[in-house]
Amino acid sequence: MKKLGNQTIMLNNPPYILETSSIVGPKEAGGPLAKYFDQCLEDEFWGEKTWEKAESKIIKENVNSVVAKSGIPATDIDYCFAGDLLNQCISSSFGLRETNIPFFGIFGACSTFVEGMCLGSLFIDGGAAKNVLCATSSHFCSAEKQFRFPLELGNQRPPSAQWTVTGSGAAILSNTNLDKKCPQITYVTPGKIVDMGVKDANNMGAAMAPAALDTLITHLRDTGRKPSYYDAIITGDLGYIGKEILTEMAETKGYNIKNNYNDCGVLIFDKETQDTHSGGSGCGCVGSVFSGYFYQMLKEKKINRLLLIATGALMNSTSSQQGESIPGIAHAVAIENLEK
Amino acid sequence: MDFLQSIDWMQLLRCFVVGGLICIIGQVLIDKTKLTSARILVIFVTTGVILGALGIYQYLIDFAGCGATVPLLGFGANLAKGAITEAQTSGLLGAFIGGVKASAGGIAAAIFFGYIASLIAKPKIKKQ
Amino acid sequence: MKDIETKQEYLDYVDKKSPNSPILKNCFNAFWVGGLICSIGQIIFDFCKYKGLEDTACSTIVSITLIGVAALLTALNIFNKIGKFAGAGSLVPITGFANSIVSPAIEYKSEGYVMGVGGKMFTVAGPVLVFGISTSVIVGIIAIFFI
Structure with missing residues (x-):
């Protein structure tokens, strides 16, 4: 490595x-x-x-x-x-x-x-x-x-x-794929803790979006890739608000991710009928959506290059009650079908 | 049927409107300040105690009856009223006893029913 | 959109991006549900009065009844639905106080009756009693000297 x-x-x-x-x-x-x-x-x-x-x-x-x-x-x-x-x-x-x-x-x-x-x-x-x-x-x-x-x-x-x-x-x-033609992890980009001062525990997407932005841009710079290299760029649980923030902020930094970006928290629920407000969150959100949906898309070659960025809010109820802001983090892995 | 005829409908209307308006104040606090419900309850009770102590709240109770006593402001005002009345009759000891004594029924009921509910109920997920 | 540099700029931006609560609808629901709960209290009060009870006894019966009903609805998993619909309409009346005691009692039952039900019962409503009662004691002491 x-x-x-x-x-x-x-x-x-x-x-x-x-x-x-x-x-x-x-x-x-x-x-x-x-x-x-x-x-x-x-x-x-x-x-x-x-x-x-x-x-x-x-x-x-x-x-x-x-x-x-x-x-x-x-x-x-x-x-x-x-x-x-x-x-x-x-x-x-x-x-x-x-x-x-x-x-x-x-x-x-x-x-x-x-x-x-x-x-x-x-x-x-x-x-x-x-x-x-x-x-x-x-x-x-x-x-x-x-x-x-x-x-x-x-x-x-x-x-x-x-x-x-x-x-x-x-x-x-x-380290082996047992001839199953499995997708592979080619790059990993561990994220930095980013805290932009959001304190509202009912607005996690906004608290984590800056961390996702930082990891996304760092990954693209480090690898020299463009957003369009990926068939899909997927964040973990930014929800509707975080997704919109990330899309807009990436654009101002010169990265257009409008066409291939989505968020597991947005995908997992139907906002209109399930009353889930800004979308899903939690470890199980990116976990189940990747393991269920995206892995199948990769196996079926409907997606061949996926950048998976899982976001986290590093807070607990004590820190909220003590008035601390919410530090966000985002880790990324690039997953690709290398064997055609 | 005598009871139904004895209901003062104007009184009931005043009760409905005042009670509803007090709840609107609470709703504005929830939506505009992002305060949690525990904080809202504390604000209402403490404000009630102060309004009760200043004698202002009694006017609202006289006007709206349960529209003023049922919201937590009334719970607070009742604490204040009890503390003041008891303090005047038995001094410092009364200041300690009076408030809780006046609200003892409600507090005991909440604790008792809470305990009973925990015996019979199991937590369930909100469907929405 | 211009580049965001400082935390304050970001917070302002987030404020703009985050949807507001539907305050008019919420207030309308809070108004009529809250008003209705108070009116039910008034009818109970009038009934007690009709039966010849004193005002203070009537008030206490109103409180106990509403608390009992709120506790029952909480146990039946109905109160949280009312609360979601009515917001402050069911929170601000005494029913909200009852719900805030009963709901942790049920939720923390899994941690045992003493430390779970008994101990955690006041996680939400405890502050109400602390600040309500403490303020009333202060008011009582002041009353001795000034009234």
């Missing part, structure tokens, strides 16, 4: 994304991408007693599913990178405690999935691992409980608020 420019890493032996799997909750199952997900749940508890247990079960079952789909035995997976939104990442560590895979718990808020993919591909390209598992989850109810208010509280959500996705995404990265 080799460092390019400020913060991008070019991978000499681009790791394959061997398999992905996604599980989503009932609301996501009612959205426009429903048919792309591996499993849609009928209720948010999924037979468990608490939201937290339900979220652990979602990530656990999704990891089981991706391992089963990949056809490689779990014992051949060298490392796992996983994280979520709950305090101390308990859904991932509790959900994966029985996997017997060496475990790196990571936190990048909603950018966790791509953070895991960045680290996993470096492990593989560096020769430290043959197969790496990346997984993440989020749950609307556990997130509301931890970050906002009890579900039964009769309050109104402002129009800029986003809806935390109940769901999980998981991917297996590998």
